[in-house]
Amino acid sequence: xxxxxxxxxxxxxxxxxxxxxxxxxxxxxxxxxxxxxxxxxxxxxxxxxxxxxxxxxxxxxxxxxxxxxxxxxxxxxxxxxxxxxxxxxxxxxxxxxxxxxxxxxxxxxxx
Amino acid sequence: xxxxxxxxxxxxxxxxxxxxxxxxxxxxxxxxxxxxxxxxxxxxxxxxxxxxxxxxxxxxxxxxxxxxxxxxxxxxxxxxxxxxxxxxxxxxxxxxxxxxxxxxxxxxxxxxxxx
Numbered sequence: 001x002x003x004x005x006x007x008x009x010x011x012x013x014x015x016x017x018x019x020x021x022x023x024x025x026x027x028x029x030x031x032x033x034x035x036x037x038x039x040x041x042x043x044x045x046x047x048x049x050x051x052x053x054x055x056x057x058x059x060x061x062x063x064x065x066x067x068x069x070x071x072x073x074x075x076x077x078x079x080x081x082x083x084x085x086x087x088x089x090x091x092x093x094x095x096x097x098x099x100x101x102x103x104x105x106x107x108x109x110x111x
Numbered sequence: 112x113x114x115x116x117x118x119x120x121x122x123x124x125x126x127x128x129x130x131x132x133x134x135x136x137x138x139x140x141x142x143x144x145x146x147x148x149x150x151x152x153x154x155x156x157x158x159x160x161x162x163x164x165x166x167x168x169x170x171x172x173x174x175x176x177x178x179x180x181x182x183x184x185x186x187x188x189x190x191x192x193x194x195x196x197x198x199x200x201x202x203x204x205x206x207x208x209x210x211x212x213x214x215x216x217x218x219x220x221x222x223x224x225x226x
Contacts, residue, residue: 032212038192043115043202043217044154051212087154097209098144101154 003027004090006102013109016077021086021105029093033071035064036087038104044087045090078109113137115218116205123224124193132188132221134185134203143186144182144204144215145178160186161209190223198225 003026032051038042048057050066057064062075085106087101116135124130136143145157156167175191204215
């Protein structure tokens with residue numbers, strides 16, 4: 001069965017304190033890996049798509065990277081407005097294009 | 112930027128009643144989805160819809176659920192006889208294409224509370 005595991009479950013940072021979130025996956029083959037941001041009471045907001053090992057995508061203070069077994073979401077010099085739950089979703093090779101979501105990492109950035 | 116809109120934002124219903132959750136996908140998107148998220152749990156796939164028919168559904172999407180695209184803009188999820196365990200956030204999503212790497216774009220959800 002395809003599995004997506006995110007760690008840590010929760011992360012508290014001081015403003016400006018850089019860190020990384022992890023998404024590890026076990027799938028038969030990767031079609032795509034997606035990162036989403038989810039604010040409380042809101043829907044997931046698409047951030048990045050990654051496809052091949054070694055690929056990197058950046059947006060403001062966020063950078064997503066991909067290896068054959070995991071993806072990292074690096075947050076550089078975070079601000080309080082970066083506080084949210086970050087979701088990883090993996091699209092596996094096979095019949096279905098439907099992604100499997102991880103449980104997410106809840107990030108709180110203190111001023 | 113175009114977005115997926117969902118109504119109502121919160122629905123409170125008595126157990127056994129029928130509910131209809133409504134979604135307006137992004138206008139040039141062709142693929143539509145419903146997901147749910149029980150409080151504190153992960154986002155779970157319910158059903159996908161393309162070309163006016165269901166293309167895929169999960170084990171959760173049993174006979175009490177149905178979907179419809181009644182006109183050119185709306186996409187609905189009906190739950191026929193609600194149970195307490197149907198309480199969750201329900202998200203609609205849409206995508207221009209379905210394939211490798213193609214992201215889905217989500218609405219802000221309907222919080223369904225079954226009493």
